[in-house]
Amino acid sequence: MSVDYAKEVDSILRDLGISETEFIAGTLSVSTPLTGEQIAKVAMSNDSQFRVATEAARDAFDSWRLLPAPRRGELVRLLGNELRAEKAALARLLSIEVGKIPSESLGEIQEMIDVCDFAVGLSRQLYGLAMPSERPQHRIVEQWHPIGPIAVISAFNFPAAVWSWNAAVALVTGNPVVWKPSEKAPLTALAVSAIAKRACEKFGQDAPHGLLGLLIGKADAGEFLANSGSYPVVSATGSTEMGRSVGRQVADRFGRAILELGGNNASIVTATADLELALRAVVFAAVGTTGQRCTTLRRLFVHSRIYDSFIDKLKTAFGSVTVGDPLQDGALIGPLIDQHAYHQAQDVLTQLGASDAIVHGGERVQVNSESSFYMRPAIVEMAEQSEQVLRETFAPILYVLRYDKIDEALALNNAAPQGLSSSIFSTDVREIETFLSACGSDCGIANVNMGTSGAEIGGAFGGEKQTGGGRECGSDAWKSYMRRQTNSINYGNELPLAQGVSFEL
Numbered sequence: 001m002s003v004d005y006a007k008e009v010d011s012i013l014r015d016l017g018i019s020e021t022e023f024i025a026g027t028l029s030v031s032t033p034l035t036g037e038q039i040a041k042v043a044m045s046n047d048s049q050f051r052v053a054t055e056a057a058r059d060a061f062d063s064w065r066l067l068p069a070p071r072r073g074e075l076v077r078l079l080g081n082e083l084r085a086e087k088a089a090l091a092r093l094l095s096i097e098v099g100k101i102p103s104e105s106l107g108e109i110q111e112m113i114d115v116c117d118f119a120v121g122l123s124r125q126l127y128g129l130a131m132p133s134e135r136p137q138h139r140i141v142e143q144w145h146p147i148g149p150i151a152v153i154s155a156f157n158f159p160a161a162v163w164s165w166n167a168a169v170a171l172v173t174g175n176p177v178v179w180k181p182s183e184k185a186p187l188t189a190l191a192v193s194a195i196a197k198r199a200c201e202k203f204g205q206d207a208p209h210g211l212l213g214l215l216i217g218k219a220d221a222g223e224f225l226a227n228s229g230s231y232p233v234v235s236a237t238g239s240t241e242m243g244r245s246v247g248r249q250v251a252d253r254f255g256r257a258i259l260e261l262g263g264n265n266a267s268i269v270t271a272t273a274d275l276e277l278a279l280r281a282v283v284f285a286a287v288g289t290t291g292q293r294c295t296t297l298r299r300l301f302v303h304s305r306i307y308d309s310f311i312d313k314l315k316t317a318f319g320s321v322t323v324g325d326p327l328q329d330g331a332l333i334g335p336l337i338d339q340h341a342y343h344q345a346q347d348v349l350t351q352l353g354a355s356d357a358i359v360h361g362g363e364r365v366q367v368n369s370e371s372s373f374y375m376r377p378a379i380v381e382m383a384e385q386s387e388q389v390l391r392e393t394f395a396p397i398l399y400v401l402r403y404d405k406i407d408e409a410l411a412l413n414n415a416a417p418q419g420l421s422s423s424i425f426s427t428d429v430r431e432i433e434t435f436l437s438a439c440g441s442d443c444g445i446a447n448v449n450m451g452t453s454g455a456e457i458g459g460a461f462g463g464e465k466q467t468g469g470g471r472e473c474g475s476d477a478w479k480s481y482m483r484r485q486t487n488s489i490n491y492g493n494e495l496p497l498a499q500g501v502s503f504e505l
């Protein structure tokens with residue numbers, strides 16, 4: 001049975017009130033990875049629209065920053081409500097546009113709702129510190145002020161949630177947002193923007209025009225945002241190459257870049273691990289979202305004592321997990337985003353097949369049409385971490401290596417140039433605490449008895465080294481969206497100088 005995804009997309013977008021000029025006759029062709037067929041032609045923004053959106057965001061900043069933060073939180077509360085109301089439609093669109101299984105698409109929208117709830121609370125908690133002054137009748141406090149329009153560059157794999165991590169926090173901290181979504185996922189961005197517009201309308205006149213902008217474009221739109229001095233903060237999610245270029249451009253004008261780049265995440269399965277639990281966690285982390293999360297598990301270090309039995313079970317699980325069109329047959333592994341992603345994965349597997357690595361799986365699976373790209377997840381047994389292992393390949397390929405001593409496993413974990421997520425499976429408190437200690441995992445995320453992916457929004461999300469060092473979402477990540485001001489206040493009649501300096505006129 002063939003499903004008309006183009007028709008379905010058309011009706012979802014119309015129901016959200018999006019004008020057909022935005023998605024019918026534009027120049028950006030969008031196809032669904034489920035079948036490879038074209039589902040929309042989206043209108044691209046031109047240079048003058050980049051400038052208009054930027055000026056509108058700057059104007060919006062003038063009034064938005066003056067609105068009390070808890071009142072700004074009210075807009076984010078309305079946004080969360082609109083997302084709740086459209087959760088099913090948005091998730092369906094997201095599945096069609098990027099190929100996610102329904103449960104993961106619903107999870108992504110839930111992640112947006114969660115971060116809205118978080119940000120509403122945050123709007124009453126933008127705390128600054130009060131510091132004791134060394135001078136009599138003086139006090140020192142710190143205030144956090146809105147910083148200006150925030151540029152958000154997002155990737156195809158989390159086409160909705162990553163915007164919300166930034167937007168919900170940016171809005172309550174007093175900043176407009178201009179968004180450049182991936183050119184592979186502009187429809188989800190149109191839908192999210194339409195939903196956000198509804199929230200703004202319900203909020204009323206206090207939500208200025210230009211508060212939430214959208215630029216549909218390719219690298220030119222990203223470069224415009226990176227280079228424009230109107231954006232004090234640029235939050236970019238994507239490949240390390242993209243981040244290197246955006247980071248340089250933003251640094252050149254002394255802007256602040258929040259970079260969320262490549263991950264090449266590892267898990268360690270120790271000899272004391274609960275192996276049933278580890279197996280389930282490893283499979284979800286490695287093959288969930290078809291291996292296309294930045295937190296996907298790509299490297300697995302298994303203790304020699306349990307290696308053979310664990311890898312046998314893993315091979316069975318990888319071999320039996322269902323690959324197919326998740327909207328038609330309930331498969332757990334959907335398509336890769338496009339042909340390019342498929343060829344990249346196959347090139348790596350071909351090269352490894354010619355070496356002494358042992359490759360299990362990875363074959364193409366024919367689903368729907370010649371122009372959709374599905375593959376069986378692959379396990380690659382490696383004797384050492386070769387160049388390919390240390391490079392992130394955005395596909396369901398899991399490299400496995402054996403180890404004997406925990407220090408060896410930690411060194412393998414930390415040998416990757418990226419430093420996003422990591423985890424250990426163990427019931428030995430010493431091993432666990434060593435993994436979490438200063439000489440343990442060097443990643444921004446280090447989990448225990450769970451996989452590397454699927455973080456909750458409450459923690460700060462991001463990683464070190466080539467992952468870019470940015471932090472988004474929970475904890476105190478909001479501070480990156482504000483400017484800090486230190487105020488020293490003298491309420492006495494004297495003018496004592498700090499550090500005992502005397503300067504008598």
Ligand code: UN1
Pocket residue numbers: 111157158162237292293294295452453454455456
């Ligand atoms: C990403 O892949 O860019 O932790 C983000 C996770 C999700 C976010 C992934 N909450 O896997």
